[in-house]
Amino acid sequence: MANNIDDAQAELDSVEAELEVVELQISELLEKQTKLNSRKNKLLKILEGACSSAQPSGSSKAPKPSFSKQDLQHYEESDFSWSKEVQAKLCSVFQLSKFRPLQQAAINLSMSGKDLFLVMPTGRGKSLCYQLPALCSKGFTLVIAPLVSLMEDQLMYLKSINVSAVTLNASSTKEDSKQILAGMIDKNSPFKLLYVTPEKIAKSKLLMSKLEKAYNMGLLARIAVDEVHCCSQWGHDFRPDYKLLGILKRQFPNVPLVGLTATATSNVLKDCQKILCVQEPITLTAPFNRPNLYYEVRFKDNEDCTDQIAALIRGRYKNQSGIVYVFSQKDAEVVATDLQKRDILAQPYHANMEPSDKSLVHQRWSSKKIQVVVATVAFGMGIDKADVRFVIHHTISKSIENYYQESGRAGRDDGPADCIVFFGFMDIFRISTMVVMENTGQQKLQNMVAYCQNVDRCRRAMMAIHFDEVWNDEECNQMCDVCRHGNDYITMDITQHARDVVEIVEMAASMDEKLTPLKVCEAWMGKGPAKRRKMIKVTSLSRLEVESIIIHLLLHGYFSEDFSFTPYTTYFYLKLGRKASLLKNGGHSITMKMRRRVVSHATVKKVSESAGEKSSAKVEGKRPADSDNKKSVAKKDGQAVDTQEEAETALIDVSNIERHNKTKIYKNHQNIEKRLAQNHIESLASEASEYVKPTSVFEVDVEVNLVQEQNCACEEEKGLKNAPEQQSSSPKRRRKQPPTQNCAANANQVKADLVSTPSEVSIISAAAVEELHHLRSYYSKQLRRINYISQEHLQSSQPGMLTCMREPFKSLRFPSRTTIARGARNLWTRVSMRRKLIQ
Numbered sequence: 001m002a003n004n005i006d007d008a009q010a011e012l013d014s015v016e017a018e019l020e021v022v023e024l025q026i027s028e029l030l031e032k033q034t035k036l037n038s039r040k041n042k043l044l045k046i047l048e049g050a051c052s053s054a055q056p057s058g059s060s061k062a063p064k065p066s067f068s069k070q071d072l073q074h075y076e077e078s079d080f081s082w083s084k085e086v087q088a089k090l091c092s093v094f095q096l097s098k099f100r101p102l103q104q105a106a107i108n109l110s111m112s113g114k115d116l117f118l119v120m121p122t123g124r125g126k127s128l129c130y131q132l133p134a135l136c137s138k139g140f141t142l143v144i145a146p147l148v149s150l151m152e153d154q155l156m157y158l159k160s161i162n163v164s165a166v167t168l169n170a171s172s173t174k175e176d177s178k179q180i181l182a183g184m185i186d187k188n189s190p191f192k193l194l195y196v197t198p199e200k201i202a203k204s205k206l207l208m209s210k211l212e213k214a215y216n217m218g219l220l221a222r223i224a225v226d227e228v229h230c231c232s233q234w235g236h237d238f239r240p241d242y243k244l245l246g247i248l249k250r251q252f253p254n255v256p257l258v259g260l261t262a263t264a265t266s267n268v269l270k271d272c273q274k275i276l277c278v279q280e281p282i283t284l285t286a287p288f289n290r291p292n293l294y295y296e297v298r299f300k301d302n303e304d305c306t307d308q309i310a311a312l313i314r315g316r317y318k319n320q321s322g323i324v325y326v327f328s329q330k331d332a333e334v335v336a337t338d339l340q341k342r343d344i345l346a347q348p349y350h351a352n353m354e355p356s357d358k359s360l361v362h363q364r365w366s367s368k369k370i371q372v373v374v375a376t377v378a379f380g381m382g383i384d385k386a387d388v389r390f391v392i393h394h395t396i397s398k399s400i401e402n403y404y405q406e407s408g409r410a411g412r413d414d415g416p417a418d419c420i421v422f423f424g425f426m427d428i429f430r431i432s433t434m435v436v437m438e439n440t441g442q443q444k445l446q447n448m449v450a451y452c453q454n455v456d457r458c459r460r461a462m463m464a465i466h467f468d469e470v471w472n473d474e475e476c477n478q479m480c481d482v483c484r485h486g487n488d489y490i491t492m493d494i495t496q497h498a499r500d501v502v503e504i505v506e507m508a509a510s511m512d513e514k515l516t517p518l519k520v521c522e523a524w525m526g527k528g529p530a531k532r533r534k535m536i537k538v539t540s541l542s543r544l545e546v547e548s549i550i551i552h553l554l555l556h557g558y559f560s561e562d563f564s565f566t567p568y569t570t571y572f573y574l575k576l577g578r579k580a581s582l583l584k585n586g587g588h589s590i591t592m593k594m595r596r597r598v599v600s601h602a603t604v605k606k607v608s609e610s611a612g613e614k615s616s617a618k619v620e621g622k623r624p625a626d627s628d629n630k631k632s633v634a635k636k637d638g639q640a641v642d643t644q645e646e647a648e649t650a651l652i653d654v655s656n657i658e659r660h661n662k663t664k665i666y667k668n669h670q671n672i673e674k675r676l677a678q679n680h681i682e683s684l685a686s687e688a689s690e691y692v693k694p695t696s697v698f699e700v701d702v703e704v705n706l707v708q709e710q711n712c713a714c715e716e717e718k719g720l721k722n723a724p725e726q727q728s729s730s731p732k733r734r735r736k737q738p739p740t741q742n743c744a745a746n747a748n749q750v751k752a753d754l755v756s757t758p759s760e761v762s763i764i765s766a767a768a769v770e771e772l773h774h775l776r777s778y779y780s781k782q783l784r785r786i787n788y789i790s791q792e793h794l795q796s797s798q799p800g801m802l803t804c805m806r807e808p809f810k811s812l813r814f815p816s817r818t819t820i821a822r823g824a825r826n827l828w829t830r831v832s833m834r835r836k837l838i839q
């Protein structure tokens with residue numbers, strides 16, 4: 001009877017293990033499907049692009065291409081009845097000599113009465129596309145804009161060029177409102193542009209009734225909806241009142257509508273089309289690329305970030321205007337003060353300042369009385385200073401759309417300008433908790449983080465993908481750090497590191513403990529409570545490498561976010577992601593692109609000496625997303641480095657990772673050899689005493705480790721032949737891996753050496769490997785719990801499983817009906833059965 005139960009239990013375990021393998025395979029296939037789908041979409045886009053390189057994309061109803069390349073050419077011409085007047089006013093009123101790309105087509109389309117969505121990078125001149133038609137039409141143009149400050153800026157500008165424009169908003173006086181409402185139905189049109197907020201349209205019945213009258217009199221010439229992406233919840237600045245603007249097209253169907261935005265994906269535009277009740281708008285999309293902007297991402301070291309920014313402002317950007325974007329109002333105050341202390345004319349700008357103070361800062365900056373505005377995102381729409389030479393992000397933006405728009409305030413005069421973002425590990429989680437309530441907040445932030453973490457694609461290409469554009473990296477013209485420092489990348493296998501760090505989070509979870517990303521970093525690097533330290537595999541990677549790997553795992557689903565709310569704050573913890581279980585599969589691997597640099601011999605020597613290396617390192621890489629970080633190098637080297645850009649780079653010692661991998665493999669080999677000497681059930685008891693030593697808690701599966709590590713060793717042997725660690729291998733290890741043989745020959749050698757061990761057949765039976773994996777995972781988890789609970793108890797106990805574990809075992813969760821002795825016996829029976837089966 002007892003045997004039957006044991007057999008049934010053993011079979012159940014086996015079935016469960018097999019099911020787990022199937023699930024892993026399904027996850028892998030799903031992952032592959034996602035990759036293939038994404039590739040397919042890219043290829044389709046390339047093909048579409050080849051068929052029509054023209055920018056316009058017609059109606060959102062895809063099958064009906066309502067606007068062809070020929071149509072675009074037609075509207076680019078200047079032989080319309082209004083063309084002369086348009087050209088004349090362009091010169092005389094706006095004092096511009098020629099149109100920028102797509103401006104003329106947009107104006108002609110609008111003058112022809114077509115509904116239009118105009119997607120044009122920030123600063124490229126969208127406003128002209130409704131202001132100029134307004135001057136050439138009877139009646140007035142209704143402009144809906146999201147911010148009063150933005151309207152006021154526009155009014156100031158229009159006043160300066162003698163264009164009559166007015167605004168109706170909450171702060172308009174009764175007298176002004178009365179005059180404006182009367183003017184709307186005056187045939188002589190005392191103003192050409194009427195700016196209102198969406199709230200005014202939603203709330204003022206009087207305004208709607210006047211619009212109705214004006215429409216009937218033919219005086220409502222067109223409707224311009226500025227920042228049209230605010231209609232859509234998928235846009236980055238959703239404004240609920242924009243949702244109500246559909247009333248305009250429903251009430252005034254014959255009035256052409258132009259929606260303007262700098263950043264809208266096709267999905268956002270489709271949403272806007274629906275919300276605004278526009279039947280078949282023509283969408284003109286100017287290439288998003290701003291060739292004069294140089295994009296760069298630097299790794300942020302909190303301690304000297306402000307120093308670096310100050311150095312740039314006083315050096316590269318001396319006497320030039322710029323913006324430093326920060327995360328919070330407090331940061332704006334602090335960073336501005338810090339810059340002032342370094343003799344930089346900087347002032348803060350944020351939403352919590354008095355309107356008069358804000359205007360003053362804006363004015364002083366526009367007139368070059370101050371050099372830098374240190375601002376939150378409140379300093380945004382309507383900022384139209386042409387000669388901004390740099391936009392530095394002290395903290396990453398919360399989305400690529402935001403970043404594109406904020407950085408796009410640089411170089412509006414088409415002159416060269418820099419957009420630099422400082423990418424900080426902890427900033428990711430600050431922002432993540434800030435956007436936790438937004439539906440798509442996490443996804444958008446992840447895209448931004450991916451943009452920063454990326455080191456193998458042109459930064460413009462990353463943005464282009466985001467905005468549905470097809471982009472050829474070569475067109476970047478080395479105007480981003482990735483393209484400029486190209487060909488310096490190395491693909492690293494970080495699988496074992498991933499396993500180690502995932503195990504930390506898993507172990508914490510098994511003890512009902514949650515870890516913040518910072519705690520995970522610290523734990524992995526051997527900091528934190530002594531109890532925990534003893535139980536984890538401490539990494540020898542640098543802080544930058546650790547952070548990079550954690551970010552990579554988060555972006556790729558091995559970790560995910562776990563928010564916890566208190567009345568005062570939101571905490572971000574790391575938990576295992578949907579792909580974490582894939583790491584249990586021996587065949588699963590994770591690679592990560594890192595930048596490497598072949599540096600001068602002198603630099604190599606410095607770095608390797610300081611790292612305690614006796615051999616000469618071959619390559620030095622740097623943390624992804626890291627560009628010139630002088631201090632990091634200085635820290636690593638323990639000495640100053642010269643100012644050359646190459647030497648400024650914060651280097652990540654790629655060989656360090658390789659070295660770390662190899663050291664681990666070597667250690668595991670020693671463990672395996674130790675295990676092979678044990679061939680009896682008693683060994684389990686002694687093994688249990690080993691488990692109290694934190695380093696050996698994962699060693700239940702003799703066979704699995706052996707197979708994997710032997711294979712790994714082959715790879716190692718092949719790829720890292722000359723590495724110093726190999727020379728220091730123990731004689732035993734050399735015996736197992738004759739240096740002259742290739743991987744297959746090694747496998748045979750392993751077979752010959754270990755012919756009586758189960759490992760050779762484990763190679764053949766993937767299911768067996770998986771089953772043992774499963775066993776290992778279950779028992780090692782339990783053993784870790786034992787280890788944790790019984791720390792103090794064990795110190796005073798004799799080694800030996802039963803003596804030292806009796807007490808702590810009581811609180812453990814074993815499968816039902818399992819006693820301590822049976823648990824141990826089951827484990828060993830299964831391992832022995834496997835051996836027999838194999839032999």
Ligand SMILES: Nc1ncnc2c1ncn2[C@H]1C[C@H](O)[C@@H](COP(=O)(O)OP(=O)(O)OP(=O)(O)O)O1
Binds near residue numbers: 096124382383
């Ligand atoms: N054809 C042109 N030639 C030269 N300068 C132009 C032309 N058209 C517009 N500009 C200038 C005027 C402004 O100083 C600047 C930006 O114009 P503007 O209409 O404010 O941009 P925009 O509306 O696309 O930016 P934003 O998205 O920030 O609102 O470009």
